[in-house]
Amino acid sequence: MKRYDLIIAGAGPAGLSAAIEAAKCGMKVVVYDENARPGGQLFKQIHKFFGSKEHKAKIRGFHIGEELLAEAADLGVEVVLNSVVIGLFPEKEVTVKIDNHVEHVKGDTILIATGASENMVTFPGWTLPGVIGAGAAQTMMNLHGILPGKKVLMLGSGNVGLVVSFQLMQAGCEVVALADAAPRVGGYGVHASKVARCGVPFYLSHTIVSADGCDHVTGVTIGEVDKNWNVIPGTEKHFDVDTICLAVGLSPMSKLCDMAGCEMEDNPAKAGFVPKVDEFGETSIPGIYAAGDVSGIEEASSAMIEGRIAGIAAAIRLGYISEADGKEKIAEQEAALNGLRQGMFAPGMRGKMITETEEGVSISQNLLKHGFVADDEIERFPGITHSKGIHPVIECTQNIPCNPCQDACPKHCIKIGKNITALPAVDEEQECIGCGMCVASCSGQAIFLVNEDCGDGTAEITLPYEFLPLPKKGDKGVALNRKGEQVCSAEVADVRSAKAFDHTSLLTMKVPKEYAMKARFFRKEEAV
Amino acid sequence: MNDRNRMLAPFVPQPDDDIIVCRCEEITKGEIRRAVHDGMFTLTEIRRYLRTGMGLCQGQTCTKLVKGIVARELGVRPDALEPATGRAPMRPIEMRILAQDKEDAE
Amino acid sequence: MRINEHPILGTYEKGELVTFTFDGKELEGYAGEPIAMALKDAGVMVHRYTKKQHKPRGIFCAIGRCTDCVMVVNGQPNVRTCITPLEAGMEICTQYGVTAKQPGGETE
């Protein structure tokens, strides 16, 4: 029987990262993936990632997937696509369906990196065509170029719900509302803000009462819930939609671990039924590892590091690297992983109510309830200053592990410091040259360049813009505030695109100067 | 030990009992709740009795939902209920393909 | 509906434009893309009607896990259209229960 040093099930961020580390140590590695394209969910992630340089921050997810794949290929990793691992048997025997046959292969070590599957919720009409998972929407638009629908309601305000809402708009859908039964937005505030400013209303403490339609969705009714999650009569709201998108969390897809006989646990902190693993990702069966979402739901950035650690651990086990050298490499990775597992959204913080940032600034309550920071709240954050002339305005109000803006500014105007989760602050001593690198580098699209008073009664606001058609200089339209309401007329003063911006254009609009700290998005309007 | 004759709160019909929970086998919430009152106290028993999670998708969508309903009916935490065992094949696979498993199949 | 140009992804790589039939009607799609995508582009929402309650189902997970999008493809029932690549000349039929026959006509 064919035998490998390491067999990996799943060519997502964890699987590919593990393959890279193992192959670097000289191991013979094969990665099986059931999809036609490798990268797991990375290939659907078209937004820029958070983190720091070593976490591949500000790179778009699908590019990270491409990079990992190229690196794995260079190292001689065998990546077999369209191959389904159908079973994991004793003696680390794996059966794989490839094309029209089944192969039996053995691994001296095995890594299970099968990822996660989407949770679903039930409501009357939830089986109607047109009710889809958020992942399905991503697959349709980001992999296959198919519009999931024209008018969409998103259920779920976690990062998936927020990111996919934005992607739906990028693809050309109208997102009519974003609802969540929870009383507070679950995902990053910056993700919520970029959706809200496009005019998507947030309905927290709301759930779906019913999906309407005979053969497919034609509408949806939502309603406000009380403390016991029951809909309060009279609060129902109806929307005409053709698509309802569900983004209500992920569960580890750990069946293969269970089948292999790994000791399992139902761990709410890991969002489901997971194999018990040690700090290297090794399960209760020596030589069988699990990494990424399958061993606990986290971000793709964490999955990559977990994968690397498992890959190195497998190399130590099989003697491809000395224990001392391997442990040293693992320690580096653990440091990087700890960096990611900080801040308000760290795995240990799940379910905790946070009222203040690490700096002692009160959290924006409006952000948590409505998806955007209110005008009277924004001033208290260290990214907001009012220098003369052009200067960055950083509307980053929660402690998340991310710091590319600090590196992006050639003039060192932006300070985060060593603590990667600290709120970015603007150093008013340094001069902003308006290059816009910070605007394009911010994965949360939370940085604006503002000239609050151009001297002619106007202000200029430069904002990140990732939609088509791209407005042109001189286009007239309206400015929207953080809530997405039209607040004044606006004219496009400049549009900059550059390779370094990676498809984020910098749109500069001119607005009456009293709107300098209110206007945050531009919409081209046909003259009425 | 799990006493199967312990008293549960009486079965009260709920307005959403007719909602489908297992999409493949079209098993409703009401059927699942009834089964608990008929003594099916584990997810495996519910599965054997009603076929939840035994359809084409093998429980990929409904497992967590069924778990929640059964746990509520029994008055226990969902994580106190063991999910059904993972079994090969992980995806549906045609007999003709499964039959081609020799090392020199090609 | 197709996305012609995407602000981040640009244009999409597609295979050859081919024809196939859906319940006997001729439709077009790109070879190699999942059958479900070609159908979605053509506005087809209902892939099947369930066995017990005869309720419509369509794309749900789009990655081959939920099996809601199954149809009868070239005579084979229960084919997951969201992960099965489209080929020229495929005969794709709405699935009723586990067959392509509508109930009510001849008995199964």
Add this chain to the structure above:
Amino acid sequence: MNTEVIIVGGGIIGCAAAYNLAKNGVSVLVLEGSENIGNGGSTRNGGGVRQSGRDPRELPLVMYAIKNIWPNLSDMLETNVEYYQEGNLRLGSTPEHQKILEGLTARAAACGLDVKMISGDEARAINPYLSDAVTCASWCPTDGHANPLTATMGYYKMARRLGAHFISDEKVTELRKIKGKVRQVITASGNVYEADTIILAAGYESRFIADTVGIDIPMQPVLLETLVTEAVAPMFWQMLGTAAADFYGHQTEHGSFVFGLNSGLEPYAKPGKPVSSSIAASAACRGIMNYFPSLKNIKVVRTWAGWMDSCADHVPVISTVDEVPGLILACGFTGHGFGIAPAVGLVLSQLAMGQETAVDLSALRYNRFN
């Protein structure tokens, strides 16, 4: 806790016995060692309700069940047990197979069973999906199949409804005699239960429990493997088997096919949690497709494995024990306990109540190995 009867083992045998006892107003307690009712072979078999191919010693049990119980079982249990009496085809394709089938047929016919040899063409007339590879078959029109899962859970449900007490996750480790009569049941959790009569129906585990009162039943665990397919439109209703015994099974009411497998390596499976082998399903698929080519595109969705209690002479022990008054053995079913379970449940209740049994059990006595 004190009851009239304790049943050790919550499989279909234990549940069926509990049902029959509870129906007669006997207080009964069922102790199941695992988490789930029906966790052993009860829910891991091919669902055959066959007379053909059976050992003459247990044939009367299944004939009784088919005549008197199976046809009404769904109503009795208020559960659809999906019983279909559409005959059993045992298929062969070589002269050796023909010889095996002729032997089986002759022995069964001698016991009064309506079973005969038929040609390949006759078999194809009964089941048009059979390939030309089939050259001979035995045909028993009164055989059938049912759903082991719903039948087991149905017995459990009704027994419980009639007042039988069930406790799962309560592993019995020891039986104890009090003043010359078996009386106490001791569990791993340290609980002690008492009853006048104790029925031991715990599959292979029965061997270790019986050992604590000085009784041995020569049996060993053998792995059973099964596969189940997706549902397709109804094709045929017969129960199927082969002369080579490489697979057996049927299409269920649900539309899926359930096939028992036999790769030949089952007796050598490692002890512990039953684990499907990596090759058994593939081997069975080749065998199935040889006889049923039209199933080649049908998809396998699940495989599972379980332990059966294989008795030294391949028939069960269903018996009181002279030297241990109060003990009733019901084990060693050797993988064919399902079809006879309704009858076994009945006779066990009769043994426990000191009544004459509906079927003569003398060939299934515990002391036949002495």
